[in-house]
Amino acid sequence: MARSDSKQHLLLKIGGIVQGVGFRPFVHKLATELDLCGDIRNESDGVTIHIEGKKETIELFCRRLKSETPPLARIDTIESRWCDVEGIEGFSIVESDAAAFKTAAVSPDISVCENCVSEMRDPGNRRYRYPFINCTDCGPRYTITKTIPYDRPNTSMAKFVMCPTCKKEYENPLDRRYHAQPISCFECGPSLRLLHRREKWEAGSEESIGAVAQLLKEGKTVAVKGLGGFHLICDATNDEAVQRLRERKRRPSKPFAIMVKDVETAKKLARVDEMEERLLTSKERPIVLMEKTSPSSLPTPHLSDAVAPAIDRIGIMLPYTPLHLLLFDDLDIPLVATSANLGDEPIITDVQELIRKLGHVVDAVLDHDRDIVNACDDSVVQVIAGRPQWLRIARGVAPMTLPLEKRTGKKILAVGANQKNTIALAFEDKIILSPHIGDLNGIEAMEYFERTVETFTNFYGFVPDTIVHDKHPLYSTTKWASEAAMNDERLTIVEVQHHYAHTLAVMAEHSITDTVLAFSWDGTGYGDDGTIWGGEVLKADVHGFERVASLRPFRLLGGEKAVREPRRVALSLLFELFPLDEVLALKNPTVESFKPSEIKLLHQAWQKGINAPLTTSVGRLFDAVASLAGICQHISYEGESGLLLEARVSDVKKNVYGLPVKNGVIDFAPMIEELALASTPDAPAYFMRALCDCIVQIARQYVSLPLIFTGGVFQNRTLYNMVLEAFEEEEREILIPEKIPVNDASIALGQAWYAFHREEK
Secondary structure, three states: OOOOOOEEEEEEEEEEEOOOOOHHHHHHHHHHHOOOEEEEEEEOOEEEEEEEEEHHHHHHHHHHHHHOOOOOOEEEEEEEEEEOOOOOOOEEEEOOOHHHHOOOOOOOOEOOOHHHHHHHHOOOOOOOOOOOOOOOOOEOOHHHEOOOOOOHHHEOOOOOOOOHHHHHHHHOOOOOOOOOOOOOOOOOOOOEEEEEEOOOEEEOOOOHHHHHHHHHHOOOOEEEEOOOOEEEEEEOOOHHHHHHHHHHHOOOOOOOEEEOOOHHHHHHHEEOOHHHHHHHOOOOOOEEEEEEOOOOOOOOOOOOOOOOOOOOEEEEEOOOOHHHHHHHHOOOOOEEEEEOOOOOOOOOOOHHHHHHHHOOOOOEEEEEOOOOOOOOOOOEEEEEOOEEEEEEOOOOOOOEEEEEEEEEEEEEEEOOOOOOEOOEEEEEEEEEEOOOOEOOOOHHHHHHHHHHHHHHHHHOOOOOOEEEEEOOOOOHHHHHHHHHHHHOOOOEEEEEOHHHHHHHHHHHHOOOOOOEEEEEEEEEEEOOOOOEEEEEEEEEEOOEEEEEEEEOOEEOOOOHHHHHOHHHHHHHHHHHHOOHHHHHHOOOHHHHOOOHHHHHHHHHHHHHOOOOOEEOOHHHHHHHHHHHOOOOOOOOOOOHHHHHHHHOOOOOOOOOOOOOEEOOEEOOHHHHHHHHHOOOOOHHHHHHHHHHHHHHHHHOOOOOOOEEEEOHHHHOHHHHHHHHHHHHOOOOOEEOOOOOEOOHHHHHHHHHHHHHHHOOO
């Protein structure tokens, strides 16, 4: 063994997010500072470092490598071994063959960093007020990438030729902009243009950012191009402006997200706790859902009631691009910042498409000529019991890479669900979850899905040998997978039940393979018996599941129509419990919302099962309670009844509603009967308590199993808080989705996790 003060040589192989995120210049700087020799190069699965010097100095280098990792980098694995000394002089960054990058993880887009903001604010800096300032630690990544490796020629920055000064920065390993692919300045980079809606769309000659600020002050709506698409922006304090946007976009009540200048403004509009502030100001800059402040407590600024009508939550984000920050230099008002799209279509990225589809909605468009290659919406998160719960992973968060515990020889493509769709790829030693694609309810959405599949398969030179899909025969993703199998007989096609996939996704996040008890509650999922599931309790591992409990089945009157009319769900439950004449005699909001003739006709459909499929959905039970409590009879967006119920939850500590469990059936009858005969303002709180008590009752039958709570129902903060509090004293192991969405956006991950372990079965 060589003496500790003699020269040693260590080989390090590092996996994770370590390419295109400033990791190589960080290593170069650290090695040079410690007077170590060697080199670093990108490889197919990360980076390889050769390092020579005194052993104790190399060990210090390794410690600092992990403790001082650049903000965008993430080390998942480190393999090391001592080798023969080679006598390397100095430390260098070695260029690698482009083909070696085909499995390197693509980094998400990241909000502008403080260093760049400082430069942009400095009148003496050459990038003063430059709206596209960026460096290795921030700026666009995924949205400008055509293929990997993530080099400028493979991005939409390829058409912008670097000026000599930018090129010098780009090529200097000690510069913060070393290999920052979107590097540019006023001389060589993208530029803005403002288009006005007059007799025809035309560019204005005025200073575009100042002109947009003036238009917003005047109550106008402007489309502004961000990192992953256009936002529709207007003054969030102007009732007329917000209502006009709702009318033009045909969005009657679904909440709008808002963008505010800084955290101080956010705290005037919402109750911001420590974790929420951390998320608001994080490099990901997501939309954070928080509790509204009382309008009378902090009257300035006062949000329009039309921003998030009738609910107690507000979605807030901070500016995340230099352009947004420059806009707020001229404004001191909260702004509605909602995705520019039509209905369930994807966010719009091209100015001509925007004018064609939304020209009647906006008064002006602030465009720029850095093309968006891959659309990407804003990420959405909320905090429950001090932990983040993601509702949408997109800008700043996805593509998300999760390490596998061992390598796989398969190439698995999981195509997800129909609502809140994402896709997942499993290969080598990782699973990659795509950003939010959306609801696949139309041609444009399916085209976007197919483009996303093409994007990710191109990124990684990926030709799937296994495609995993949901069991629902009418899902667009199921049909797509079937067509793929018909066109390629070598493909293995695997189907995974919806609620089992929800469970598997949480297991994947926590790398769990053993048996768990999962409460998988949502609105809709195709069950193994051909009915619509949604209130399932599963005893599951990575090879299969047993359905140990479920909500008592009931009919959805009118099928899909019942999803938009909570009163139809409630009426169906009344038919389950009372004869027709007694239903007609009831004095409650549900019955009073129908004409007697309508009730009689729907009763016939219920009796014969005509367009009235069976379901066990807890999500639909929320609808029924909202109707019977007189809170809403119709909804205009998914989950509205749950939000309205949550906004009306009183502070009760008891449960007066029965929700008994017998022989694996959760019986809603006692609760619905009481609610039908005598509603109370405390009904929403009693309902949540009944659900929580039911969960505790079932969980106590399986005391040795870790618990999982997943599915869209657990987006309800009140219910989730109650459940977590209930198990605190029992010291049960609870696996909570903290990185992945709790809703259908994680289905693809669960599908991939199942297919990965299917090899071992």
